[in-house]
Amino acid sequence: MLLVLVMAGALWGIGAAMGTPKSLRWGTIGILWLGVVLLHLVLPEGHALRMATGESAALWLLLGGFASLVLAYRAGLRRLRARAQPAAPEPAQPGRFTNTQLERYARHIVLREIGGPGQKALRDARVLVIGAGGLGSPALLYLAAAGVGTIGVIDDDVVDNSNLQRQVIHRDADIGTPKVQSALNAMLAQNPSVTVRPFQRRLTEDIAPGLFAEYDLILDGTDNFDTRYLANKTAVAVEKPLISGALSQWEGQLSVFDPAGGAPCYQCIFPQAPAPELAPSCAEAGVLGPLPGVLGAMMAVEAVKLITGAGTPLRGQMLIYDALYGESRKFTLRPRADCPICGGKGDIHDESAAG
Secondary structure (H helix, E strand, O other): OHHHHHHHHHHHHHHHHOOOOHHHHHHHHHHHHHHHHHHHHHOOOOOHHHHHOOOOHHHHHHHHHHHHHHHHHHHHHHHHHHHHOOOOOOOOOOOOOOHHHHHHOHHHHOOOOOHHHHHHHHHHOEEEEEOOOOOHHHHHHHHHHHOOOEEEEEOOOEOOHHHOOOOOOOOHHHOOOEHHHHHHHHHHHHOOOOEEEEEOOOOOOOOHHHHHHOOOEEEEOOOOHHHHHHHHHHHHHHOOOEEEEEEEEOEEEEEEEOHHHOOOOHHHHOOOOOOHHHOOOHHHHOEOOHHHHHHHHHHHHHHHHHHHOOOOOOEOEEEEEEOOOOEEEEEEOOOOOOOOOOOOOOOOOOOOOOO
């Protein structure tokens, strides 16, 4: 038996020296084992070869069975480890969608108004969302889900327990976390292929022009008039469409302000901020939890329409949604010639309004 083990060790060493793969070396030793077993089964008892190789085949059969069990266990363990490891992501080719992305966006691609070109436009688009609160939460999630390639979000606030009744992008574990970081985590968890750029600061006049210039369109989901007027002024200056939403209690409003596209700007419609008692905050007046979800999702819809060219965006129109009575109204908006921001550049001729 010692002779066979020496021969097996020699075969393994020679194979290793020659760079032979382990599978071939194990195969050679397996052939040696099979030859020894056949010798014991064919040759008569007392034969010199049988005596030199252990006298009986039983020991070799037991050794072979044990080796087979070990090899089978190792193979099964490798298979389990391979299944437990996440699949390697498909390599993305420039300008092309992966199979995973095609499956993800299939419901968009089959829409005649969007199709493949529209989905590519979404992938190449850059959208900035001001505010990661009630309106920004659903808008950000749906923009990420839709496959908008680059999404910026600017907000200087942190997640508070009182936000969670309506700001669905944040979780209880996010309390105390900057809203932009919480939003980033949720968006990448929803769609890892998008790029999210968080800005944990307040929108100010010194940074607004440069920031807006980097994006194709702006979504304003803020809750104060100073920021709304600043966003409008900057969007007009850099000629970017501004999708603006606002809400209180049971009612919300939505419009696309875009003088460069023939629509009035925000200040055409609201020349000055109302008195504080006429426009109380959500903390003072209250707000229905799902209402920001409805309006924020509508803002994302307008963004998709503007990017893909689908349908008719709400340029020069304002949609009012009354959740308490389940009613919606739409009004035509006109530029104001004496507007200090756009000077009445918008020129909407559509007189239609739907109720």
